[in-house]
Amino acid sequence: MTIKINYSKNTYNENSSNLVLFSNDKFNLNNLKKFLKNSEFSYINDLLKTNDLKKNLLIFDLSSKKKIVLISIKNNLKSSDIENLGAEFYGCINHGKNSEYFIISDSINTKHNNFLGHFLHGLKLKSYEFNKYKSKNETRLISINVVGKNKPSEKNQLKFKALEAGTFYARDLVSEPGNVLHPDEYANRLNSLRKDGLKINIYDEKKLKKLGMHALLGVGQGSVRGSYLVTMEWNGAKNNSQPLAFVGKGVCFDTGGYSLKPAKFMEDMTYDMAGSATVVGLMKSLALRKAKVNAVGVVGLVENMVSGNAQRPGDIVKSYSGKTIEILNTDAEGRLVLADALTFTEKKFKPKFIIDLATLTGAIIVCLGSEYAGLFSNDDELSKQIFEAGEKVEEKVWRMPLHKNYDKLMNSKNADVQNINYIGGAGSTTAAQFLQRFILNKTPWAHLDIAGMAFSKYGGALNSSGATGFGVRLLNQLVEENYE
Numbered sequence: 001m002t003i004k005i006n007y008s009k010n011t012y013n014e015n016s017s018n019l020v021l022f023s024n025d026k027f028n029l030n031n032l033k034k035f036l037k038n039s040e041f042s043y044i045n046d047l048l049k050t051n052d053l054k055k056n057l058l059i060f061d062l063s064s065k066k067k068i069v070l071i072s073i074k075n076n077l078k079s080s081d082i083e084n085l086g087a088e089f090y091g092c093i094n095h096g097k098n099s100e101y102f103i104i105s106d107s108i109n110t111k112h113n114n115f116l117g118h119f120l121h122g123l124k125l126k127s128y129e130f131n132k133y134k135s136k137n138e139t140r141l142i143s144i145n146v147v148g149k150n151k152p153s154e155k156n157q158l159k160f161k162a163l164e165a166g167t168f169y170a171r172d173l174v175s176e177p178g179n180v181l182h183p184d185e186y187a188n189r190l191n192s193l194r195k196d197g198l199k200i201n202i203y204d205e206k207k208l209k210k211l212g213m214h215a216l217l218g219v220g221q222g223s224v225r226g227s228y229l230v231t232m233e234w235n236g237a238k239n240n241s242q243p244l245a246f247v248g249k250g251v252c253f254d255t256g257g258y259s260l261k262p263a264k265f266m267e268d269m270t271y272d273m274a275g276s277a278t279v280v281g282l283m284k285s286l287a288l289r290k291a292k293v294n295a296v297g298v299v300g301l302v303e304n305m306v307s308g309n310a311q312r313p314g315d316i317v318k319s320y321s322g323k324t325i326e327i328l329n330t331d332a333e334g335r336l337v338l339a340d341a342l343t344f345t346e347k348k349f350k351p352k353f354i355i356d357l358a359t360l361t362g363a364i365i366v367c368l369g370s371e372y373a374g375l376f377s378n379d380d381e382l383s384k385q386i387f388e389a390g391e392k393v394e395e396k397v398w399r400m401p402l403h404k405n406y407d408k409l410m411n412s413k414n415a416d417v418q419n420i421n422y423i424g425g426a427g428s429t430t431a432a433q434f435l436q437r438f439i440l441n442k443t444p445w446a447h448l449d450i451a452g453m454a455f456s457k458y459g460g461a462l463n464s465s466g467a468t469g470f471g472v473r474l475l476n477q478l479v480e481e482n483y484e
Contacts, residue, residue, distance in 0.1 A: 003127045005120060005144045007151050012102040018067050020089070020103040025074040027053050035104050036068075044068065057088055069101070073110050079118045080394040084461045086122030098141045105148035117152035120144070121160045125462040128168055130175040159289050163476060166285030167469035173277040174454065174467035178253035178270045182225045183301040186252060186273070190230050190280065190299070196287040199233040213340040215319040219333040220302035222257060222310025229341060231348075232283045232297040236290060243294040244483060245351035246283070246475065247341050249334040249358035250276030250301040257304050257330030258312055271467065272334070274454030275357035276301065278471035285476055292484045298345045300337035304330070316415045320344055321438050324415040332420040334358050335431055339438040346443050352483075353382050353444040356435065357471055358451075363427030364400075365452040372398040373453045373470065376432035379444035385482050386446055386474070392481075394461065395474035397448060406433045 012019070014037065021032050027048055033041050044060050051058055058070045069092065071085060093099065108115055123144070131137045152160070173181060173189075181189075187202050194200050205227055208217055213229065220227030233243070251272040255261060261269065276299035283297040311317075315327045317336075321343040325336065338356055345354055364374040373390075375397040377383040383399055390397045409430050412418035417437055421430040432447045439445045453470040456463060463469070 001127060001129060001140045001142060003124055003142050003144060005146065007146045009147070009149065012145070012147055015066070018069070018099065018101045020069045020071065020101055021107045022071050022073050022104075022109070023107075024109070025072050027058065027070060027072055031109065032107055035107060040068070044070070056085055057092060059092055073108070073115070077110070077112060078392070079112075079114075080392065082112065082115055082118040083122030083125070084394075086119040087126035087462050089119075090123045090126040093142055100143040100145065102145045102147050105146050105150035108150055114152060114156055116146065116150060117156045117160055120146075120152070121164070122462055124160075124164050125167065126464070128171055128463065130172065130466060132175075133177075162285045162289035163473055165288055166281040166476070167472045169284050170274075170277040170281030170469040170472050171463075171467040173280065174271045174274045174469075176270070178303075181270075181273075182252050183220065183223075183228055183250070183303055184225050186250065186301050187226070187228045187230055190232065193232065193280075193284060193287075196284055197234070198283055198287050199235070201231045203229040211320060211344070212318065213320045213344070214317040215325055215336040216300050216302060216340040218311045218315065218317045218327065219251070219257075219304050219336050222307040223303035223305040225252075225303050228301040229344065230299050230301060232280070234283060234286050234291065234293075234295045236286065236292050237294045238292075241294055242352040243296045243349055244479060245345050245349055245354045246279045246295065246297045247338065247345055247354060247356040248276030248279035248297070248299045249273065249337055249356070249360065250299045251334055251337065252301065252303050254304045254331070254333065255306055257306060257310055257333065259329045259331040260306065261331060268455065271455045272359050273301070274359050274467070274470075275450060277467075278357050278450070278454075278469070278475070281469060281472040282475045285472060286479065291479060293479055295479070296345070296349050296351065298341050300341045302333075302337055304333045319438065321440060323417060323437065326412040326415040326418040328418050328422060329420040332431070334360050335419060335434050338435055342435060342438045342445075343440060346439060346441055351443065353379070353446070354439070355382075355386070355446045355448065355475065357448045359454050360449045361428045361431050361451055364449040367400070367428060368398055368452055370452045370456060372396045374428050374449035375399045375446060376402050376429070376436075376449070377444075377446035378402065378436060378439065378442075379446065382444045382446050385478055386448075389477040389481060390474050393473045393477050395453075395470055397474075400429060400432070402429065402433060402436060406430055410434050410437075
């Protein structure tokens, strides 16, 4: 489905136009009388006496060609509430055919200074569909005509458009099947982001071997596809300030390797690259909205397969940091990719902070389900900023513990560290504790385990079922609020 939004001060056809009007929390129509015919006003007033006024949205069919949607603006709405309201409106649109709606912006009466922008943003986010591989994919057009003087500023329109583009790009990446979006194709797609103003560097296997990234390379060595580290730089600040760094796990498909996953639900392992997709979507958004900040995105792209050349349980590899890692479980592969990517990012870019994202552990789903991402960090201020940004855009995180006492669970008898805790318990924490060892210079760092948030079986307020793009809006809010 295509959503087309037009802004106009022109009027509408009062006989055949679907109208969207905004009222107060009591659905009082007095201020809306000028937008309705007398007969319509009386008819709707009568119907309101028998409707549930606790709802946010009411629809009245006036004829086969015209309906009126009344949307209640309650007191003290947060921006996220308004976006959810836009998504709820989208759910009421007739999706079976092309249709047209006229939003009467002058009916909006609220102290929120960007109500309409957030409302339309929520509508657009909810409208996402991934129908690329359906042979019968009928394109339907929904025209949203905003009539009146009240409209978002050009700056806010650009911001929302950039956020939608970045979120949709992340969702597209996660939705692609593994036979299409393997590491070779993924690296090619990232190279195309140069057109958005990003500086792209692609490190292939030859370069990675020269650098000594054997933890990352070990994960991908069983695949016929290549392994890559890709950096994306956006230099939007006027000075040479330290960049903000975002690192993503990009395991394009994860069989588990020789520590093979169960067959049931293995098809979902196409989304094991969702952390990298979030980083890519964020960098695209920052570039499109010309964010006044220096930022770098780093993603490790591999495929974890079973073959005669695949990594074995018991192997020992030397990471980019110089630390050796004993591979006790080949399905604990994402942390190996991140280990090299984190040290590389810290050493090369010397960033203000590093935030990594990964669908890292099933244990975080046991802890937090699909409501919160797990947050682990060595820095209280950064953690506070991430938490508050998540609350504002409803991409929520919950801080989990890190402590030196967990280190003993990751100590190896044969190497500097082992990649899994076989004693049991604290699966997400010990994974984060492992990652922390590869932050060598005390750079402020946060790890977001998004295993329960990157993909939804049942959909959420601002997304249908499938890829969510979780983290793009969260991290954009973090940057916009604290670093621009």
